[in-house]
Amino acid sequence: MKEIDPKSQAGKKVLEQEIAAASMTGVRRAWNDDSIAKGLNPVKLANVLTDANQGDIYDYLTLAEEMEEREPHYGSVIRTRKLAIEGLDRHVEPGSDDELGQKIADDINNLVQSAEFDDLISALVDGLGKGFAACEVMWQNFKPTTYKWRDPRYFTYAADDAYTLRLRNEDGTAGQHLPAYKFVVHQPKLKAGVPIRGGLARMAALSYMCKTYALTDWMAFCEVFGMPIRVGKYGNGASDTDKTILKRAVANIGTDAAAIIPESMQLEFIQAATSTGGESLFENLANWLDKQISKAVLGQTMTADDGSSNAQSQVHNEVRLDLLKADAKQLAATINQQLIKPYIDFNYGVQEVYPKFVLHVPEPEDIAGLVSGLAQLIPLGLKVPQNFVRDKLGIPDPQEDEELLGVPTAQNTNNFELNRKYAEWVANGYRDPSVASMHSDHPKTKDAVIDVLKELNGKQDHVTDDTDDDLDDFINMTEQSIQDLVTQLQSANSFDEMLTLLNDAQLNTSDITDALALAGIKAFADGVK
Structure with missing residues (x-):
């Protein structure tokens, strides 16, 4: 790019004026009806690509634009890859931790989060298909205000420089250098070599042309599908006039389903044996070509063509992850070098370390x-x-005083409520066997009972040594009752006899009930409400 002094009056004027504005006539026409896709055939396509290889890129860029407009599948997948980049979150990593570094980072963050910055991203990702994209930056007081996409056909490369864009002259040759800081030029590195040969449109052009042929033939097939072959027969002495009449009659039967011919002539209808299944030939060819385009643009066919399951599409998202990462990294590097660094130099001076603009690609x-x-x-x-x-x-x-979800423990629910009910029952002088029976099953360990009594009371020091001794007695009584049952079962001589003993067994729970009642009374006396 042509260097300018932005601090000079002339340099500031260049930054604030439009350089590549469209016009009604000339090389940068606002309305352009040029077409290469119309009548595209192998010879024409070969000439277009050969010319692009030699620096004449106008027809190739026209074809690349038309492919996105005319071919729904290519237009869809190239748009998917572009939108995948446009939808990424934007972050700014400070260049330093000091006050100035943080201030610059905040300023750049405001710049990249603005609505106008979307126009820059959208303009630059157009380079994926064509090999390059140029966006003109409109500055005001050394700050970018708007970003304007420029038709790539406004630019070209010099004969001796296949990497640096220049404005295009009326005769198609390379013109003036682009003024520095006025354009952000993105040239995706999709393959090694000159940028114009790396666009996705070039890779998809052959499939596009073949699919055009397939669809044309398919439509012709659909027009006559199911119609029998019509054969007109004339005698040896038929004149040219008779032959013309017969030919017109055969044609009219195909369109109007009506015709008249002399009595001496004959018409015969022959069913075409090869027409059956012909539609699948064209469909399979079109689908195969779509898959080649999907692999070229998205890096995979699973989400675009194969109707994958949800589990598969989680692995193969819209754009293959490695392609998306590379696209994002290259685009961020272009913006850092050609926009953010000049912006900081204009407003803060040259920095030792610059903040970095990043397009964040989330990992699945x-x-x-x-x-x-x-x-x-x-x-x-x-x-x-x-x-x-x-x-x-x-x-x-969670925020303060916010209701939280959680799973309470069994001790906090069953044991707590059972001990409360039992303590209240004992303290009020009732002897409801259902309460005692229910409570006799909870809890089974000394530590669990102590924890429940602590929770009921809410105070650590209310669980006394006396309570601890009573609980020891309770555990011993429970173990004795179980041991008595075990002794009875050991005397059984068969499995059926053991089942009978279990059915007839009666545990003596009176001592257990009394122990629990005593513990309940003490708990209630210690503060259970």
Whole structure:
């Protein structure tokens, strides 16, 4: 690009004026009806690509534009790849941690998050299909205000330079150099070599042409599908006039289903044996060509052509992940070098380290696998920060006084409520056997009862040594009753006899009930409400 002094009056004027504006006539016409796709055949396509290889890129760029407009599948997949980039989150990484570095980063973040910046991204991703894209930046007081996409046919390459764009002259030759800082030029590196040979349109051009032939033949087939072959017969002495009449009659039967011929002539209808299944030939060819275009543009066919399952499409998203990462990295590098660095130099001076604009490509997460793994590893002692899990699952941190979901433990529900009911029952002098029976099953361990009494009371020091001794007695009585049952079962001589003993067994629960009543009274006396 042609260097200018942006701080000079002349340099500032160049930054603020339009350089490649469209006009009614000339090389940069606002309305352009040129067409290459119309009547495209192998010879014409070969000439277009050969001319592009030699620097005459106008016809190739015209064809690339028409392919996106005329071919629904190519237009769809190229748009999908573009939108995948446009939809990425934008971030700015500060160049330094000092106050100035943070201020510059905040300023750049405001720049890249603006609505106008969307126009820049949209303009530059057009280079994926054509090999390059140029966007003119309109500056005001050394700050970009608008970004204008420019038709790539406004530009060309010099005969001795296949990498640097120049404005196109009226005769198609390379004209003036682009003024520095006025244009952001993105040349995606999809393959090694000169940029114009790396566009996706070039790779898809042959499939596009073949599909055009396939669709044309398919439509012709559909027009006559099911119609029998019509054969007119004339005698040896028929004149040219008779032959013309017969030929017209045969044609009219195909269109009007009516014709008249002399009595001496004959018409015969022959069913075409090869017409059956002909439609699948064209359909299969068109589908195969679509898959080649999908692989060229998206890197895969699963989401575009094969009707994949949800599990498959999670692996093969719209655009293959490695392609999306490369696209995002290259585009961010172009913007950092050609827009953000000049902007900082204009407004803050040259910096030792510059902030970096990044298009963030999220990595696909196997959430089910993560949750399953944590459920197995955490009980084994793995320490996992809550913030890490929340970030992976997309769960925000709870706010103060916010109602939270959770699974209460059995001790906090069953044991707590049972002890409360039993304590109230004992304290009020009632002897309801259903309550005692229900309570006799909970809890079975000394520590569990102590925890429940602590929770009922709410105070650590209310669980006394006396309570602890009573609980020892309770555990001993329970164990004795169970031991008596075990002794009876051991005397059984057969499995059926053991089942009979189990059915007839009666545990003596009176001592257990009294022990629980005593514990309930003490708990109530200690403050149970």
